[in-house]
Amino acid sequence: MxxxxxxxxxxxxxxxxxxxxxxxxxxxxxxxxxxxxxxxxxxxxxxxxxxxxxxxxxxxVDPQLARKKFGVFTEEWMKAQAPRGRTTMNRRERLEAHILPKWEHTPLIGINWFEVEAWARGLTCAHSTTKDAVGLMSRILNGAVDARHLAVNPLFGRRLTGLPAATEGVRKSADEDMWAPPEVVLQLARRMGPVNGLMIVTTAFAGLRYEEAVGLQKSRTLLTRRQQYDGGTFTCPVIRVDGKDGVLAEYYVYDDDKKRKIFRGLEPPKTKQSKRDIDLPPFLADLLEKHLAGMQGDFVFTAAKGGWWWRSTWCEVLRPAADGREARPKARGTANKEAWEPIMPGLDMRALRHSHDTYQAQLNVHPVLAHEQAGHKYPGIKGTYQHPTPEMRKQRLEGLQRLYERALGNLGWESIWE
Incomplete structure (x- = not known):
């Protein structure tokens, strides 16, 4: 006693x-x-x-464990997790940039919602980043409850609302508020050439994520979908995103000494919905067929020397093509470059993916098919009971083909590349 x-x-x-x-x-x-x-x-x-x-x-709950510093337990929690590498990188960035400077030396038992909410309201980052940071803190404290360091998580079930207007002024990035009309896509593709430009067209008209496009392999391109339809068989060419090596991942990893290095390699798609067959309109299937016939190697879209694109290197190619550039005369070690007028400043790969989903909405593609093709989960019970039909697929493909042909006509072109 x-x-x-x-x-x-x-x-x-x-x-x-x-x-x-x-x-x-x-x-x-x-x-x-x-x-x-x-x-x-x-x-x-x-x-x-x-x-x-x-x-x-x-x-x-052991009082000594409850007094453990938040930063110390966070390292234990991070080591016990096993998410995808990019998720780990994102968590580490939230911790180092926002969370640990305030809470690293605070005992677990000393954290409460009143002070966390006040801290969150003082952050000057985007609202989404603030909510991500608070959500990450809550997950870590859930871990502290599971590890018997705390009896309850003081952040559990609490909702961060009414953030101050000061952070409302944070400008949205280009990929949050931009999409490209088909004419812009074709102009950009022509400027970037038949190889790099084809990656632009494929992203806009097939909705590939950047990592899916860079990791796309020849063996998964121009496969065939077959479904029973109208007394016969509906067929169309597809790009397949699946398997343990379906996408190219590029992110930071940390060793035991918290030293950072870059990892690049093939990984499975992140979610079940991301594993999918993407139906290709006839013009895009034709362009890809011609490209595959003349390419070497296993990957469809590669850098100039044949390897995987680095994000930074791809941006060096995409940015002047979209934003424009000044003329540069020929000099020792450098080639002559003509001046380029801007086509759509700020346009990036995610904005091109946004463009594809925008095209689907414009064409009244059935939501269950639009979600499937984009690699998204269709919400609610309808996502379980409804399924894309060949008729839906035909309507989508015919619509995308019309968008392409109309864009060519508006530009006065017979083909993308002369």
């Missing part, structure tokens, strides 16, 4: 008559433990009795 004992204060090496009370209680392993700092004997005894009752009922 718990009991209390006096703890006399010491001043200048001598014991004084002033004292507080220390609670003594038995831990689950039968050893005695203590907790100091109580003002009266009864409060110390009551606290110790509460610990022993919690131990008997299997809900006890």
């Amino acid at each position: 718990a009991y209390a004992e006096k703890v006399y204060k010491v001043r200048n090496g001598k014991q004084t008559k002033q004292f507080t009370w220390r609670s003594r209680y038995k831990r689950p392993d039968g050893k005695w433990d203590s907790e100091p700092g109580f003002p009266t004997k009864k409060t110390a005894e009551d606290w110790g009795d509460a610990q022993e009752a919690a131990i008997r009922e299997g809900r006890w």
